Amino acid sequence: MSGPKIRLYVDHALGAGQTVPLNRDQAHYLFNVMRLGPGGAVALFNGRDGEWRAVVIEAGKRGGVLICQDQTAPLRLPPDLWLLFAPIKKARTDFIVEKAAEMGAARILPVLTDFTNCERIRRDKLQAHAVEAAEQCGGTYVPEVADAAPLARSLAAWEPARRILWADEGRAGPHDALPPSPTPGPWAILIGPEGGFSDAERARLAALPFVVPVSLGPRILRADTAAVAALTLWQAAMGDWR
Numbered sequence: 001m002s003g004p005k006i007r008l009y010v011d012h013a014l015g016a017g018q019t020v021p022l023n024r025d026q027a028h029y030l031f032n033v034m035r036l037g038p039g040g041a042v043a044l045f046n047g048r049d050g051e052w053r054a055v056v057i058e059a060g061k062r063g064g065v066l067i068c069q070d071q072t073a074p075l076r077l078p079p080d081l082w083l084l085f086a087p088i089k090k091a092r093t094d095f096i097v098e099k100a101a102e103m104g105a106a107r108i109l110p111v112l113t114d115f116t117n118c119e120r121i122r123r124d125k126l127q128a129h130a131v132e133a134a135e136q137c138g139g140t141y142v143p144e145v146a147d148a149a150p151l152a153r154s155l156a157a158w159e160p161a162r163r164i165l166w167a168d169e170g171r172a173g174p175h176d177a178l179p180p181s182p183t184p185g186p187w188a189i190l191i192g193p194e195g196g197f198s199d200a201e202r203a204r205l206a207a208l209p210f211v212v213p214v215s216l217g218p219r220i221l222r223a224d225t226a227a228v229a230a231l232t233l234w235q236a237a238m239g240d241w242r
Contacts, residue, residue: 115195
């Protein structure tokens with residue numbers, strides 16, 4: 001028997017016989033948008049306890065209650081891969097966060113570079129996009145979206161054991177997309193802003209022993225395209241797509 005078609009992220013413990021209260025927004029989505037009623041089935045996940053089949057036992061305009069019946073999928077953790085990116089225009093920033101969640105980033109970190117040019121971002125909104133992406137793609141884990149921080153500060157506090165794959169637009173052309181012998185372990189991907197990195201940033205990145213500059217092909221990609229391309233290459237070579 002196939003599982004429920006509706007998936008919902010909840011910030012609540014899940015387990016056999018566990019009741020799960022719904023907030024107003026969740027109740028509106030399930031009962032008004034999706035037209036569920038008592039007995040309707042929902043797949044729940046919380047990023048910790050896997051996915052559970054639950055049914056509606058109370059449905060109201062401002063809330064409701066579900067009860068968990070059985071686990072339909074275990075918790076599937078992504079590889080230890082972070083994505084650092086410079087925020088761009090709102091819709092494209094949302095796109096980057098959504099695709100990073102879908103493609104298996106474990107953590108998403110907006111960084112402010114010398115040429116970052118965008119409106120102030122809202123971490124809560126980006127986190128909501130990560131949740132929606134996990135709901136849609138069948139994931140049982142939701143990556144944390146960190147607060148935006150200056151790139152220089154992030155690099156100064158960086159743990160060197162986590163290598164950074166730097167998508168260097170200056171290497172566009174006939175270069176290897178990934179190191180010849182990729183090293184396992186924790187990694188991060190760094191994507192720059194629409195205007196690229198400044199000369200000072202490029203010099204600093206090039207001098208750091210844990211930063212690995214790579215090419216993403218013969219053409220300079222838009223920032224959102226570059227994020228998807230780099231995630232794809234890393235996952236295929238070192239991640240859980242192998």
